[in-house]
Amino acid sequence: MYAAAIDFVVHEQGRKTTRSVQIGDLIVAGWTGRDPVARDKHIKELEELGIAPPASTPIYYRVAAARLTTRTAIEVSDENSSGEVEFVLINSGGKLYVGVGSDHTDRKVETYNITVSKQMCDKPVAPELWAVDDVAAHWDQLVLRSFATIGGERVLYQEGTLSGMLPPAELIEREFGASGLPEGAALFGGTFAAKGGIRPATRFDYELSDPILNRSISSCYEVRTLPVLG
Numbered sequence: 001m002y003a004a005a006i007d008f009v010v011h012e013q014g015r016k017t018t019r020s021v022q023i024g025d026l027i028v029a030g031w032t033g034r035d036p037v038a039r040d041k042h043i044k045e046l047e048e049l050g051i052a053p054p055a056s057t058p059i060y061y062r063v064a065a066a067r068l069t070t071r072t073a074i075e076v077s078d079e080n081s082s083g084e085v086e087f088v089l090i091n092s093g094g095k096l097y098v099g100v101g102s103d104h105t106d107r108k109v110e111t112y113n114i115t116v117s118k119q120m121c122d123k124p125v126a127p128e129l130w131a132v133d134d135v136a137a138h139w140d141q142l143v144l145r146s147f148a149t150i151g152g153e154r155v156l157y158q159e160g161t162l163s164g165m166l167p168p169a170e171l172i173e174r175e176f177g178a179s180g181l182p183e184g185a186a187l188f189g190g191t192f193a194a195k196g197g198i199r200p201a202t203r204f205d206y207e208l209s210d211p212i213l214n215r216s217i218s219s220c221y222e223v224r225t226l227p228v229l230g
Contacts, residue, residue, distance in 0.1 A: 032190030101125035
């Protein structure tokens, strides 16, 4: 089985280590909001782009593990794609960790096949993880935030606490049952509606902030647009 090796700085019980994590499965969960009103707002937001509502909520899309990357630049076709900040759960060595990434997606392809659209773009992830056990007691207070550079201006694009998303145990159980997240799997946990609507950017900054332990994980990436000929 193919596995992508990614080096992460791992924080656990006050210790920091560097670990090469073998990612064999990449899953992107969609429509994971606890609040049906907020969830339906995001569905409507996508419907305005011509994207059909999901067959179920939540829903779990499989993506090639090779798409997961810590690079700070990606290449996309045309100007139809955009990022989405999401928490990322990773099972490594039988332990659950959380990081942050961007479910960068081709919105034009998304209008006719969501699964294929997820496969079209790399999925950037910050090279840092926290042990879920270390943040479980205040999980709902963790904050996801993104900034998009559009027309040369850096604007707040998304922001919300994880109280708005399904908690890790429920998110995992709904797809994998009692067996839990498989070893070497990375699961993107869903996102918030974009402030001002979904739109492309030349740069995307994303972060997961912990106001209780006063720390954050953040990264960014540039978006290089390739021409579409014929």
